[in-house]
Amino acid sequence: MTENVSLPQSTSILIDPQLSCSVPTKLHTLGGILLAFQSGVKTTKTSLLLMALVALFSTGVLAQDNNKLIAEAFEKRVKDYVKLREGIEEKMPKLSKEAKPEEIEVHKKRLQESVRAARTGAKQGDMFRPAAVALIRAIIKEEFKGKDRVELRKTVLVEAENKGTPLRVNYPYPETKEQLEMAPTLLLKLPQLPKQIRYRFVGDNMVLVDRENGLILDYMTDAIP
Amino acid sequence: MKRITASFVLTILLALSSAPSSAEAQERSHPRTGGNAPATAPVKLTLPNKDKSVRFMVIGDTGTGTDQQHELAKVMLHYRQAFPFEFVLMLGDNMYGSEKTGDYKKKFEDVYRPLLDQKVKFYASLGNHDESNQRFYGLFNMDGQEYYKFSKGNVSFYSLNSNYMDKKQVDWLNEKLAADTSDWKIAYFHHPPYSSGAAHGSDTKLRQIIEPMFVRHGVDVVFAGHEHFYERIKPQKGIYYFISGSGGKLRKGDVKKGSALTEKAYDRDMSFMLIEVAGDQMHFQVISRTGETVDSGVIARTKKQARANAQD
Numbered sequence: 001m002t003e004n005v006s007l008p009q010s011t012s013i014l015i016d017p018q019l020s021c022s023v024p025t026k027l028h029t030l031g032g033i034l035l036a037f038q039s040g041v042k043t044t045k046t047s048l049l050l051m052a053l054v055a056l057f058s059t060g061v062l063a064q065d066n067n068k069l070i071a072e073a074f075e076k077r078v079k080d081y082v083k084l085r086e087g088i089e090e091k092m093p094k095l096s097k098e099a100k101p102e103e104i105e106v107h108k109k110r111l112q113e114s115v116r117a118a119r120t121g122a123k124q125g126d127m128f129r130p131a132a133v134a135l136i137r138a139i140i141k142e143e144f145k146g147k148d149r150v151e152l153r154k155t156v157l158v159e160a161e162n163k164g165t166p167l168r169v170n171y172p173y174p175e176t177k178e179q180l181e182m183a184p185t186l187l188l189k190l191p192q193l194p195k196q197i198r199y200r201f202v203g204d205n206m207v208l209v210d211r212e213n214g215l216i217l218d219y220m221t222d223a224i225p
Numbered sequence: 226m227k228r229i230t231a232s233f234v235l236t237i238l239l240a241l242s243s244a245p246s247s248a249e250a251q252e253r254s255h256p257r258t259g260g261n262a263p264a265t266a267p268v269k270l271t272l273p274n275k276d277k278s279v280r281f282m283v284i285g286d287t288g289t290g291t292d293q294q295h296e297l298a299k300v301m302l303h304y305r306q307a308f309p310f311e312f313v314l315m316l317g318d319n320m321y322g323s324e325k326t327g328d329y330k331k332k333f334e335d336v337y338r339p340l341l342d343q344k345v346k347f348y349a350s351l352g353n354h355d356e357s358n359q360r361f362y363g364l365f366n367m368d369g370q371e372y373y374k375f376s377k378g379n380v381s382f383y384s385l386n387s388n389y390m391d392k393k394q395v396d397w398l399n400e401k402l403a404a405d406t407s408d409w410k411i412a413y414f415h416h417p418p419y420s421s422g423a424a425h426g427s428d429t430k431l432r433q434i435i436e437p438m439f440v441r442h443g444v445d446v447v448f449a450g451h452e453h454f455y456e457r458i459k460p461q462k463g464i465y466y467f468i469s470g471s472g473g474k475l476r477k478g479d480v481k482k483g484s485a486l487t488e489k490a491y492d493r494d495m496s497f498m499l500i501e502v503a504g505d506q507m508h509f510q511v512i513s514r515t516g517e518t519v520d521s522g523v524i525a526r527t528k529k530q531a532r533a534n535a536q537d
Contacts (some may be wrong), residue, residue, distance in 0.1 A: 095361050096361065096363075097361060097363075097367075097368050097369035098361075098363030099361040099362060099363060100326075100362075100363065101325075101326040101328075101329035101330070101362065102326045103361075104358050104359075104361050104362060105324075105325060105326050107358075108358055148430075159424075175323055175324055175356060176322050176323050178353045178354050179353055179354070179355075179356070179388060180353060181353050181387065181388045181389070181415075181416055181428075181431075182388070182389055182390075183430035183431070184390035184391070184395070184430060184431055184433070184434040184435075185430045185433055185434060186430070187389070187390065187391045187392065188391075188392055188395070188434070192391075192392060193391075195393060198389060211356075211357040211358075212357065212358060214356070
């Protein structure tokens, strides 16, 4: 179950059901402020304007708080994966910093197989839940406007060599396909990921990939505005 | 016994007479590289080749394993006889396509085997065609890191991962640069913040994040690849930007004619760069697959002096 909240500038976000307990509290506080204001002050044009400003400000704060909670919930889901993966890796021989190609290949394959086995049943949407998807779409849309958006679409949807790559959760991203650069300005705004996990654009999708075993953890569609 | 001694002395004399002097070594011509390979021009070094200078080579977008990459590697080897560079900066796309054990051999080790045998060290950065696991490959000297710093003489080198410049990397770079007291600060990575390439062009989103840091902390020179040609950019905010991305692939004619960014460009054949940092000067020479010098020059380090003067 999700709930839509209207925001200033006609944007809207979805509230993650995990976070629903915090939202009524804030709505209640906002209502309280407004009621108190109404009862104590004679209704004039000025007071109406002040009320509108308080309402707008409070709604903005509410939206920011909610986005933060959505991001944190998403980050936690990714961290849970990393915890699982680290547990598996700890039991494997450690890869040296001066490894030979065959050692790198064997390590990657072993890690891939073990993690896949431990995550049987993983499916699309496990990490990218609707609220996170809406938030990430909104961040990308905000980051790429005008000329930047045209450039992004050209790079990702036209020029990229990885655009037709088939996506399957818990399967490896093909190593022969390029790993499209992620704009640093976007990475600074998206929910932060542990160092082992990467965002990656593949066609119109945003994908979560494990940088060491190459597994696709999850993906969301319609990521490109 | 006398005959043996005489023939031994003669052999030594012949060997000595056939060994070129350093001047000859810089002027001699070299045999064809074989097959359909173009003839290579004589080695003509424009670098000062001073004692105790920091000498290195810069290559980008190399990982193909093609005949052309081998031909360019032979020119590198010829030049190393005249200019004994100690190490190599790799600007990413070290491995196109698959990255199996055989690929490391075919696309890197076989190509640069003579340089590796001469103990030349390669310091790699990652491109959009490279898997993160390359950071564990011993011959890339990345110490298990996607971004890292090392020093040679009075020069600090920052190998960055422009493919994924996240907050952790930005914070690391800021911190390292702020604490760095080296005379020269050189950054190298795959995507060019400035470029006149028709196919890709300047990476403005990357530039937005890294350029203010470079300016604030006095980075002198930046090397990037990604574009399969050579370009020397007109200095931007006091920083010298070079693109050297035709070490294994070439995008012929891709540099936009009349670009306001270009100081010098070469997109007719593959190329590599030789660099010598001697005191406050950085000399560079760019050499094509046919052994022609396509660009050369010297950069003087002035920014830190200017800053010190301003503080006085």
